[in-house]
Amino acid sequence: MGRTLVSAIIAAHSSQKAAEGEICQVKVDFAFANDITGAPAAASFREMGADRVFDPERCALLPDHFTPNKDIASAEQTKNGREFAREQGMLYWEVGRVGIEHAFLPEKGYILPGDIVLGADSHTCTGGALGALSTGVGSTDLAAVWALGETWLKVPPTIRVDFRGKRPGWVTGKDMILSLIGRISVQGARYMALEFGGEGIENLPMDDRFTIANMAVEAGAKTGVFVPDEKTLEYAQSRAAREFIPRYPDSDAAYARRETFDLDRMGPVAAMPSSPDNVKPVRECGSPEIDQVFIGACTNGRLRDIETAAKLMEGKKVAPNVRCIVIPASYEVYNAAMDKGYLRTFTEAGAVVCTPTCGPCLGGHMGILAAGERCVSTSNRNFVGRMGSPKSELILASPLTAAASAVTGRLTDPRDVMSEDFFKNLEGK
């Protein structure tokens, strides 16, 4: 039997055979941390007795979580990371030029097809959209990669996920990944990899693929990889910061199992409180009233997400009892959304538009919830207390569902506020 995509990537980075289950020492192409995980990684790096990072062009620190610094403690923490990055001469981008790490790094061509990428953040799996083995680790693991340029990875079994059929305009990458997690559970892919393919994703925009890969970890997966196609290569070639070699699975690859979805039968879905696998069709959720809507995060803060939400909200108003917070994930997205008039659409509708940051997604800042409040969010986790009070509730959904809910003040299927023509125009992208 042949190799899965993940096994092929590990084999290309190791002198070992990379058989399933084998622990392999692998060379790492890129390694990064953020303002929360960077400072402890720097401390571990020093404790290891390391002097220099293995390659300053392949090691990065991105201040994105509690930035612009929300308080004195976060300012001190960011300062620690910044000083380490300067001392090492490694990649560092300041507030105003950075974005959420998992949106920014692919945009700038630092995560590329065929790469092994390690990040001290669980959503590092987002890079799987490019056909990279990109996976999250803790700060000490990351420090060892910065010091040595290598790490250990166990070759995981792979679940192959195929999407078939024609995707209706109301089905987004978010609905696709939530449908998968709802089916296999939050540990359905624990210690495994997900590999996405099928003719149903041929027309799927890169931004939707990033959303799908982003939430692989919510099924417990090490990573969620897309087999590179024309769209992948076009995206990567136009942005690449260095050379790359795309890898592919063998046609007779040995998969642990297969999951298949028919896109033409899929509709908007939501993950209800308080687990990403508590997934139901939006129309079967009982239209609960909401206090807040958050559109953004490394899950859904890209241009396609901002665009679909803005188009839905054009000429409409945010419901009087709702606060709608929109946070583009990077300045590339922010500026494009400004040029296209989307930011104006949001502010005219009565929404808040903030500077790129992880913001309220992890309960950091810019939209924390009080006890008893409920929020529809395009982020990736609705754990207890994730966005603030442990007595608040989070519902995860697509940007279209979030925008529709902002307008009505209740969790709302976008098809209940827009015509079929609206969705037809969204399909062709």
Next chain:
Amino acid sequence: MTNSFSGKAWKYGDHIDTDVIIPARYLVSSDEAVLGKYCMEDIDKDFVRKMSRGDMIVAGENFGCGSSREHAPLAIKGAGCSCVIAASFARIFYRNAINVGLPIFECPEAAASIETGDEVAVDPVAGTIENRTKGVTFRVAPFAPFLRDLISAGGLIPYARRRIEERRKGA
């Protein structure tokens, strides 16, 4: 990991995520003593007050899922827990725990048997978990050989230090 542990068990369910182990509002420090004060706050507000040094967290499937924050195993250590026993662990937490020296034991049978308040003893060398309250003993599957090396080196920091020194000598 040569010492054995004994203490009282505090039992939790499946999918205990790192956001409830240490909420993000406390991630402005990575000092284990500071983090330990807030350990498990969002799932069991009084945990730190109720438990005694050496006690253990026992949980179901997928313990430590979610955020990669190494602050989660640090908070558990900082609170004074001796180890965590679970039916299974999420992969990043599993690596982090080994790296920062928090002993973890994957044993579905022990996790199912043990209840809050049970007196439990763990012998990592013999690979046993004894529920002294119920008078039953369970075997723990050993770590993979590479992980055993990592653990016996004292965790990832001493292991990496050795590798860095080897490279310097080789250069």
